Amino acid sequence: MADDSATATAGSKSERTRQRILDSAAKVFREQGYGARLTDIAEEAGMQAGSLYYHFDGRESLVAEVLRLGVKSAFDQVREAVEAVPAGAAPLQILEVGVRAAAATNLEVGDYAAANARVFPMVTEVVRKEHYALQQEYGDYLQDLLQAAVDAGELRADLDLAVIRMLLFGAMNWTTEWYRPDRGRSAQVVVDQLVDMVLGGLVSRDHNS
Amino acid sequence: MADDSATATAGSKSERTRQRILDSAAKVFREQGYGARLTDIAEEAGMQAGSLYYHFDGRESLVAEVLRLGVKSAFDQVREAVEAVPAGAAPLQILEVGVRAAAATNLEVGDYAAANARVFPMVTEVVRKEHYALQQEYGDYLQDLLQAAVDAGELRADLDLAVIRMLLFGAMNWTTEWYRPDRGRSAQVVVDQLVDMVLGGLVSRDHNS
Numbered sequence: 001m002a003d004d005s006a007t008a009t010a011g012s013k014s015e016r017t018r019q020r021i022l023d024s025a026a027k028v029f030r031e032q033g034y035g036a037r038l039t040d041i042a043e044e045a046g047m048q049a050g051s052l053y054y055h056f057d058g059r060e061s062l063v064a065e066v067l068r069l070g071v072k073s074a075f076d077q078v079r080e081a082v083e084a085v086p087a088g089a090a091p092l093q094i095l096e097v098g099v100r101a102a103a104a105t106n107l108e109v110g111d112y113a114a115a116n117a118r119v120f121p122m123v124t125e126v127v128r129k130e131h132y133a134l135q136q137e138y139g140d141y142l143q144d145l146l147q148a149a150v151d152a153g154e155l156r157a158d159l160d161l162a163v164i165r166m167l168l169f170g171a172m173n174w175t176t177e178w179y180r181p182d183r184g185r186s187a188q189v190v191v192d193q194l195v196d197m198v199l200g201g202l203v204s205r206d207h208n209s
Numbered sequence: 210m211a212d213d214s215a216t217a218t219a220g221s222k223s224e225r226t227r228q229r230i231l232d233s234a235a236k237v238f239r240e241q242g243y244g245a246r247l248t249d250i251a252e253e254a255g256m257q258a259g260s261l262y263y264h265f266d267g268r269e270s271l272v273a274e275v276l277r278l279g280v281k282s283a284f285d286q287v288r289e290a291v292e293a294v295p296a297g298a299a300p301l302q303i304l305e306v307g308v309r310a311a312a313a314t315n316l317e318v319g320d321y322a323a324a325n326a327r328v329f330p331m332v333t334e335v336v337r338k339e340h341y342a343l344q345q346e347y348g349d350y351l352q353d354l355l356q357a358a359v360d361a362g363e364l365r366a367d368l369d370l371a372v373i374r375m376l377l378f379g380a381m382n383w384t385t386e387w388y389r390p391d392r393g394r395s396a397q398v399v400v401d402q403l404v405d406m407v408l409g410g411l412v413s414r415d416h417n418s
Contacts, residue, residue: 033331035244092412117326117386122242146411155411163394163402164411170383171376177326178375185372193372196365201410202355202373203301204365 018055021045026066026111034063034122063119064127068134070112074105075138082145092154095145096195099168102142103194106172107179107187114176139165168198227264230254235275235320243272243331272328273336277343279321283314284347291354301363304354305404308377311351312403315381316388316396323385348374377407 024044028036038059042049056062081101085094106113120131143165149155171194179190233253237245247268251258265271290310294303315322329340352374358364380403388399 031330033242033244033327035242118242118330121240121327149411154413156405156409156413159405159411160394160398160402163399164406166383166387167380167399167403167406170386171380173386174375174379174383177379177382185369189369190372190376193369194376196368197373197376197410198406199410199412200365201406201408201412202358202364202368203408203410204363 014055017045017047021047021052021055021062022066022069023111025062026070026115029063029066029115029119030111034059034119038062060124060127063123064130066112066115067120067123067127067131070109070116071131071134071138073109073112074102075134075141077105078102078138079141090154091145091148091152092199095149095155096199098142098145099195099198100191103172103175103191104187107175107190110176110179113173117173117176139169142168171198223264226254226256230256230261230264230271231275231278232320234271235279235318235324238272238275238324238328239320243268243328247271269333269336272332273339275321275324276329276332276336276340279318279325280340280343280347282318282321283311284343284350286314287311287347288350299363300354300357300361301408304358304364305408307351307354308404308407309400312381312384312400313396316384316399319385319388322382326382326385348378351377380407 021041025036025041028041028044032040038052039049041062042052045052056065078098078101082094082098085097120128123131143161146155146159146161146164150157150159150161175190179185179187181187230250234245234250237250237253241249247261248258250271251261254261265274287307287310291303291307294306329337332340352370355364355368355370355373359366359368359370384399388394388396390396
């Protein structure tokens with residue numbers, strides 16, 4: 001029992017260290033791109049470069065994990081938010097919850113999302129394919145929410161949802177390039193404006209087009 | 210006169226070479242990021258690395274010019290499209306022309322726009338500030354089009370246009386990350402869907418929200 005407990009404690013400390021390395025890696029990859037110095041990542045995490053190699057065997061596995069975790073944590077939060085919607089809610093309401101969660105998580109895990117855009121084009125084919133599959137899964141999930149609202153007659157029937165989904169991800173992903181929490185606007189305002197623009201449209205409802 | 214003509218011809222050949230280098234640089238920076246090898250850029254342009262240095266004195270001036278040209282050509286095309294709208298057009302119509310032109314040019318000058326996102330975080334403070342000023346100018350121009358349509362009562366009055374403008378740029382800029390002309394959808398479809406989503410909104414007009 002003492003051994004188990006020690007292992008559990010060690011494991012959990014190791015997990016925390018791992019998380020600290022990944023947070024640091026996301027921040028440094030975001031700033032320096034794929035060619036980021038691993039010593040800078042180690043320094044950011046407050047450890048020796050050698051200790052970093054104990055957890056990750058090199059740049060590529062670190063990049064792969066930053067990419068995976070960025071999408072996974074966003075996807076997890078969206079799914080949790082959607083699953084918390086009371087049964088019987090309209091598909092449009094569920095969609096709105098999903099979009100709000102997706103936009104909010106992007107603003108929260110900014111380093112991961114920004115690092116993603118920065119390093120993705122430089123990764124190996126194996127990492128790219130794996131990551132692409134996870135991104136597809138997340139995108140398909142969002143597209144299913146859109147489709148359900150179309151089927152319910154709540155969204156327009158003339159939409160090309162595969163394109164809409166990417167435009168929507170674009171508006172959300174790009175927030176990491178310009179949004180700074182210290183410049184007067186809360187993340188909530190950005191999320192609200194996104195939902196207003198995407199779902200309601202900018203054109204005034206009084207205006208006959 | 211003969212001298213003037215010769216100078217003009219030499220100038221124009223030099224201009225073409227310069228353009229070829231920049232197109233190549235945009236492509237290679239897009240693929241390899243800020244750390245791209247200048248020899249790869251020279252090879253892509255079909256010249257020796259030494260000749261490249263005749264036109265640009267190094268990585269930073271090449272990056273700066275790729276950044277500048279990417280925004281400038283987009284901005285020029287948007288302005289031209291807007292100025293070609295017949296006098297007396299409604300602000301909303303002018304806005305739509307501007308957004309269509311902005312989205313279309315992004316899909317056309319994909320290498321420049323994608324290189325922009327890739328290298329911008331790594332440039333020196335001087336280049337960053339210069340580039341930021343040009344981007345601001347372009348963004349302000351788009352925001353003025355939005356504001357005019359708000360003032361005319363054609364767009365909703367409750368919008369935070371400084372946020373809307375960035376979300377709109379996000380949806381447009383991100384197309385370079387996913388849109389491939391060879392995958393069945395024309396650029397026109399993407400532009401149409403963007404305008405439909407942003408101006409009209411996804412929610413069906415029959416739906417009471």
